Amino acid sequence: MLAVALSQPVLPSPVVYPATSNDLDPLAEVLAQVFHPPSGLQRWIYPIRKLGIREELRLRLAARDPHYCCLAAAVGSEVVGTAEISLRVTAYGKYPYLSNLAVLPGWRRRGIARLLLLSAEGVAKGWGYRCLHLHVLEDNLPARQLYAQLRYTPIERTSQLWRWLGIPPQLLLCKWLP
Helix, strand or coil, X not given: CHHHHHHCCCCCCCEEEECCHHHHHHHHHHHHHHHCXXXXXXXXXXXXXXXXXXXXXXXXXXXXXXXXXXXXXXECCEEEEEEEEEEEEECCEEEEEEEEEEECHHHCCCCHHHHHHHHHHHHHHHCCCCEEEEEEECCCHHHHHHHHHCCCEEEEECCXXXXXXXXXXXXXXXXXXC
């Protein structure tokens, strides 16, 4: 029994850190794989899509906006997840908003998304805010379960009109930070 336990590889713990331009290629790979998987005919435009994602990310990082942060999650030297935090401006004021939370499929259910969320909450608090907002597709039950465990609550639902385009409604969630 002990021999079996010792023969299984021990993976390093995930580490979350602020991304830099050195992370552009692996971050673009994560975002492209998660949001635009290269399957079917999509595989032909996958390299172009990934290049576009890389360029958009490069521009956001190069802008050096003090209220923008791209987080990378790595296991060992492999980037396996990411999330971005920025300020959204509305008629009611500014608030920190999380977008592009993505974890490679092979690395899901290992606490990486949770680490990214908790790190993003720390960034928002560091900016002097006491809440963090994000959108989730209404039918993304695993993500909704994670957000509920971390005390994110729905505050708004997008219009049903999106259903006509085959897009499920989104929920705007908010967490008040301690």
